[in-house]
Amino acid sequence: MQNTNGKFNIGQDVDNKIVVIGAGIIGVTSALNLLREGYQVTLLDRDKPGETCSFGNAGLLALSSFEPNVGIDALMSSPKWLLDPKGPLSINWRYFPKLLPWLLAFVQACFSKKIKSNAQALHGLTSSSLELYQQLAETAGCQNLVKKSDYLQVYRTKPEFNKAESGMQTRRNEGYKIDVLDAKAIKQLEPALSEQFIYAHQIHDHGYIADPGELLTCLHKQFLIEGGLFEQANVTDIKANAHSCQLITDNKIYHCAQMVLATGAFSKRLAKHIGDNIPLETERGYHETCHSPAITIVHPIMDGDRKFMATPMNMGIRFAGTTELAGLDAPINPERVKALKLNAKDMFEGIDIADSSTWMGFRSTLPDSLPVICCSTTFPNIIYAFGHQHLGLTCAPKTGQLVADLVCGRTPSIDITAFDIKRFK
Numbered sequence: 327m328q329n330t331n332g333k334f335n336i337g338q339d340v341d342n343k344i345v346v347i348g349a350g351i352i353g354v355t356s357a358l359n360l361l362r363e364g365y366q367v368t369l370l371d372r373d374k375p376g377e378t379c380s381f382g383n384a385g386l387l388a389l390s391s392f393e394p395n396v397g398i399d400a401l402m403s404s405p406k407w408l409l410d411p412k413g414p415l416s417i418n419w420r421y422f423p424k425l426l427p428w429l430l431a432f433v434q435a436c437f438s439k440k441i442k443s444n445a446q447a448l449h450g451l452t453s454s455s456l457e458l459y460q461q462l463a464e465t466a467g468c469q470n471l472v473k474k475s476d477y478l479q480v481y482r483t484k485p486e487f488n489k490a491e492s493g494m495q496t497r498r499n500e501g502y503k504i505d506v507l508d509a510k511a512i513k514q515l516e517p518a519l520s521e522q523f524i525y526a527h528q529i530h531d532h533g534y535i536a537d538p539g540e541l542l543t544c545l546h547k548q549f550l551i552e553g554g555l556f557e558q559a560n561v562t563d564i565k566a567n568a569h570s571c572q573l574i575t576d577n578k579i580y581h582c583a584q585m586v587l588a589t590g591a592f593s594k595r596l597a598k599h600i601g602d603n604i605p606l607e608t609e610r611g612y613h614e615t616c617h618s619p620a621i622t623i624v625h626p627i628m629d630g631d632r633k634f635m636a637t638p639m640n641m642g643i644r645f646a647g648t649t650e651l652a653g654l655d656a657p658i659n660p661e662r663v664k665a666l667k668l669n670a671k672d673m674f675e676g677i678d679i680a681d682s683s684t685w686m687g688f689r690s691t692l693p694d695s696l697p698v699i700c701c702s703t704t705f706p707n708i709i710y711a712f713g714h715q716h717l718g719l720t721c722a723p724k725t726g727q728l729v730a731d732l733v734c735g736r737t738p739s740i741d742i743t744a745f746d747i748k749r750f751k
């Protein structure tokens with residue numbers, strides 16, 4: 327199949343062709359950026375666009391959530407979280423043996439000296455999110471989905487508030503305006519909130535997406551309008567050399583000069599075909615969207631104790647978050663759904679959750695809580711863009727630009743050394 331130059335002998339010019347695998351928010355923003363650089367871009371996904379993780383998230387553009395989810399605090403809080411059935415973390419113990427290597431790497435990352443510099447690197451991905459979405463949405467005619475807003479993080483007790491305060495100070499040091507609210511001020515801003523919440527941080531000038539699935543659909547449509555091609559195909563194998571790639575799918579082989587792997591939590595399996603063994607796990611998260619909630623909220627609100635969001639969306643109020651470590655194959659866990667519903671009622675006593683829909687999605691997470699955005703270790707024409715954990719929606723527009731920088735051979739607009747896969751070698 328290969329000729330004497332080491333190129334695949336496919337009888338056609340593939341130099342300008344790029345295939346992006348994965349039509350989640352990372353794949354779609356990457357594909358749009360590449361198209362605008364003049365490449366012929368084909369986007370592949372085994373599902374219809376917008377059906378996986380990027381569909382059901384909490385919608386928050388978390389510009390100032392740049393501190394990685396690792397560290398002594400996360401480690402110390404984990405046993406308490408695991409013991410609380412309504413808490414933010416659960417483990418499927420049958421999956422534990424498979425999870426163990428990732429967990430050990432996570433514990434190691436909690437003691438890393440790089441946590442501070444990693445936070446700076448992550449901030450490079452999050453800080454411009456609102457502005458970049460406003461630009462993207464304008465070209466796609468869906469500006470109404472991108473909302474500028476403050477968001478609230480609310481607490482039941484002083485110790486929980488105090489625990490969050492040092493992280494808030496780090497954010498203030500980066501220029502974010504964050505006010506402390508008492509019970510009366512909370513009630514004025516969000517009257518429907520339970521009176522249990524007596525402390526809050528009001529984090530100014532952030533944003534949210536009023537329907538993440540709809541945003542993805544609009545950006546995908548824009549990609550097609552600008553000349554991109556989408557095909558529904560399940561990639562099962564990748565063969566590559568330094569000049570070209572062959573993507574083997576269930577019913578067709580795709581040939582291209584370069585490719586982008588943006589398959590979220592499913593990237594580990596495909597990266598292995600390229601020769602990279604990546605310590606990627608999935609943090610499963612749930613949402614419950616209440617379509618006729620009988621209450622209204624104005625801001626995205628995070629329960630600071632139980633770590634889930636309530637976001638005012640076009641289709642109702644969406645409760646989303648929490649982490650379940652159970653791998654890619656386990657079914658939806660009814661206990662996690664029940665906990666989220668109980669938490670929603672606990673947060674807003676007047677809420678009606680009878681008319682609601684349940685969803686579970688797979689976040690992709692590396693042990694150090696940073697994404698992978700780089701070339702593969704074996705082939706410079708294969709770009710990786712996955713592992714965005716709890717922040718993939720926020721980080722997508724910047725990631726799309728960085729992918730284009732890498733493909734075009736430009737120096738990336740921010741330092742992306744921290745996101746290189748070589749950190750795990």
Ligand SMILES: Cc1cc2nc3c(=O)[nH]c(=O)nc-3n(C[C@H](O)[C@H](O)[C@H](O)COP(=O)(O)OP(=O)(O)OC[C@H]3O[C@@H](n4cnc5c(N)ncnc54)[C@H](O)[C@@H]3O)c2cc1C
Nearest residue numbers: 348350351352372380383384386561590611717718719720
């Ligand atoms: C409950 C919850 C709440 C969240 N809230 C927020 C939030 O408020 N703010 C925020 O910034 N982030 C949030 N996130 C995280 C965010 O949703 C993800 O980081 C982001 O959606 C990841 O996007 P992605 O494109 O990498 O992956 P995905 O959206 O999972 O897309 C990957 C795509 O690859 C495709 N694919 C996989 N394997 C193959 C294959 N072999 N062949 C072809 N196609 C393939 C899949 O079908 C899928 O469409 C949340 C996540 C969850 C679960």
